[in-house]
Amino acid sequence: MLVYYAIANAGAWTLTPGEGRPVRLIPAAGLTGCLVLAFALPLSSVITGVAVLGVGAAAYGLRRAITARSSESR
Incomplete structure (x- = not known):
């Protein structure tokens, strides 16, 4: 947040x-x-938050890459 x-x-x-x-x-x-x-914040909370943001950013990037690849093949 x-x-x-x-x-x-x-x-x-x-x-x-x-x-x-x-x-x-x-x-x-x-x-x-x-x-x-x-x-x-405690360090463990910061590390957990950074990890969650990283997973979300990776999922977003993967989704965009898949969408771009499927758009190019049409």
Whole structure:
């Protein structure tokens, strides 16, 4: 969850005022909070979370490769 919220806060930082960007302090505080909480976690939790993210990224990449290969053969 912390990774998701960190990405969301980093994305909010890149918005323009026309896109409804909040005051820059808000996404900065959110991203800082995510980082502080991540460093406060036990090492075993961090390792498990990184492993889960890695498995998810590998599954996503494999699915994209299979989809691209099946699109090329048509």
